Amino acid sequence: MIDYKIIGSRIRKKRLEHNLSQERLAELCEVGTTHISHIETGNCIPSLKVFITILNSLSCSADELLCDELQNAEHSYCSQIASLLEDCTSHELMIITDTIQALKTSLRK
Numbered sequence: 001m002i003d004y005k006i007i008g009s010r011i012r013k014k015r016l017e018h019n020l021s022q023e024r025l026a027e028l029c030e031v032g033t034t035h036i037s038h039i040e041t042g043n044c045i046p047s048l049k050v051f052i053t054i055l056n057s058l059s060c061s062a063d064e065l066l067c068d069e070l071q072n073a074e075h076s077y078c079s080q081i082a083s084l085l086e087d088c089t090s091h092e093l094m095i096i097t098d099t100i101q102a103l104k105t106s107l108r109k
Contacts, residue, residue: 003042003047004043005041005042006042007042007065007066008039008040008041008042009040009042009094010064010065011039011040011054011058011065012040014058014060014064014065015040017056017058018057018058018059020057020058022036022040024036025054026056027058028057029050029053029054030051031050037052039054041047047060063075064079064080067080085093093103
């Protein structure tokens with residue numbers, strides 16, 4: 001089952017990362033501010049046209065917003081991890097690598 005609240009919260013997060021108000025995103029999508037608010041809270045399912053306009057306005061891919069709903073989302077998760085690691089120091093990368101290895105070992109038990 002698709003969780004529109006999670007998708008909506010991802011849209012909100014991306015919108016804030018781009019320093020866009022709901023009003024500005026609504027203008028870009030040619031919809032009302034209330035409609036954007038309802039999409040972000042999961043109370044409304046956007047049409048495909050509005051969803052694509054949101055993706056283009058936020059410069060993101062559908063994978064980024066839908067990764068939990070995709071059967072083959074590995075690429076999206078790997079991209080997110082790579083993005084998180086871009087500005088890490090060598091020391092931070094060492095700690096993160098150790099943490100990931102420990103978590104991976106724990107999950108496979």
